[in-house]
Amino acid sequence: MIHTGKFITFEGIEGAGKTTGLAYAADYLTQRNIPFIQTREPGGTRLGEAVRHILLDAAQHQMTSEAELLLIFAARAQHIQQIIRPALAAGNWVLCDRFTDASYAYQGRGRGVDQQRIALLANWVQQDLMPDLTLLLDIPAKQGLQRARQRSAPDRFESETIDFFTQVRTEYLRLAAHEADRITQVDATLPLSQVQQLIQQAIQRLLPHDN
Ligand code: T5A
Numbered sequence: 152m153i154h155t156g157k158f159i160t161f162e163g164i165e166g167a168g169k170t171t172g173l174a175y176a177a178d179y180l181t182q183r184n185i186p187f188i189q190t191r192e193p194g195g196t197r198l199g200e201a202v203r204h205i206l207l208d209a210a211q212h213q214m215t216s217e218a219e220l221l222l223i224f225a226a227r228a229q230h231i232q233q234i235i236r237p238a239l240a241a242g243n244w245v246l247c248d249r250f251t252d253a254s255y256a257y258q259g260r261g262r263g264v265d266q267q268r269i270a271l272l273a274n275w276v277q278q279d280l281m282p283d284l285t286l287l288l289d290i291p292a293k294q295g296l297q298r299a300r301q302r303s304a305p306d307r308f309e310s311e312t313i314d315f316f317t318q319v320r321t322e323y324l325r326l327a328a329h330e331a332d333r334i335t336q337v338d339a340t341l342p343l344s345q346v347q348q349l350i351q352q353a354i355q356r357l358l359p360h361d362n
Pocket residue numbers: 163164165166167168169170171172192193223248249250251252253254255257258298299302308309339340341342343346
């Protein structure tokens with residue numbers, strides 16, 4: 152019997168396989184009768200999805216880095232209070248497609264916003280909330296973008312340069328090296344079955360021994 156929900160986030164650049172990995176994790180938890188919700192950032196609430204629409208809109212090319220960061224954290228504040236904390240408190244696991252690591256990677260390293268400002272916002276909206284596990288799906292920028300662009304027309308972020316995504320990836324890898332206990336790095340260029348096996352192994356470590 153599980154009493155406390157676990158908070159798992161999925162990170163990586165465009166096309167790394169976060170959505171695919173999250174769907175696999177959801178199947179895995181379902182098979183083990185572990186209650187969970189799946190959600191995403193930006194998004195997850197009515198407010199968050201409206202903010203997501205603005206953030207991804209390719210027509211919003213004049214958006215400043217500061218406006219972008221504050222919109223993301225406004226959505227995150229709502230998401231944490233309305234969805235994530237209540238779900239965890241009720242004993243559900245939370246599978247979340249992106250969280251604050253993305254802000255350090257995209258707005259910090261990618262856009263050049265001072266990382267201390269991001270940390271200030273993170274402390275404000277998260278307080279003691281941190282993911283129990285973050286799966287970083289790592290892929291070279293060119294390969295990730297190829298996958299993402301095969302799927303749909305580029306949104307405002309996907310229209311960025313390879314250099315931008317290389318910077319974003321570099322920051323994700325730095326975070327993974329710095330927080331190795333929380334962040335499990337997965338080679339997302341591997342065949343899907345092997346990626347899924349690595350995801351399963353990481354999640355298994357969070358399960359109580361009788362599960
Ligand atoms: N953002 C977000 C910020 O800037 N700051 C923040 O703080 C936050 C929270 C939206 C944008 O918001 C920005 C970053 C983003 O640009 P998003 O919706 O998560 O974020 O957007 P994407 O990263 O664009 O999501 P994608 O759906 O494009 O990428 P995924 O989810 O990583 O990739 P996925 O699973 O859809 O897979 C892509 C394709 O690859 C295949 C899949 O079948 C699919 O076709 N694939 C594989 N192929 C071969 N081998 C494998 N191992 C494969 N795994 C997946």
